[in-house]
Amino acid sequence: MKKVVLSLALVAVLGLSFTSCRETKEKTEDAVENATEALEDAAEATGEAVEDAVDATGEALEDASDATGEALDAAGEAVEEAVDNAKDAASDAVDAAANKVENN
Numbered sequence: 001m002k003k004v005v006l007s008l009a010l011v012a013v014l015g016l017s018f019t020s021c022r023e024t025k026e027k028t029e030d031a032v033e034n035a036t037e038a039l040e041d042a043a044e045a046t047g048e049a050v051e052d053a054v055d056a057t058g059e060a061l062e063d064a065s066d067a068t069g070e071a072l073d074a075a076g077e078a079v080e081e082a083v084d085n086a087k088d089a090a091s092d093a094v095d096a097a098a099n100k101v102e103n104n
Helices: 002-103
Strands: none
Touching: none
16 A cells, blocks of 8 residues: 555656746746847837937038038128228228328
């Protein structure tokens, strides 16, 4: 009787361990599949983020280039105006000196 009970216990333990291993294997496969999908999603999201960053950087460079061009134009106009003002001031000084010479 003791051998029968021990044999049944052994068969039960072996049966449960094989069933348990199959379920564990399936759960492991599911976990690996889920992890793979998560990695693919993360890689796709990273790629999109990089593309967005490249686009934003390009736009920022274009804006900076436009701003630099506008600043150079404004500086050129300011220099031209300063030259004109200097010419006018020099002309006025020459005229004033000539008037003083004529009056004396």
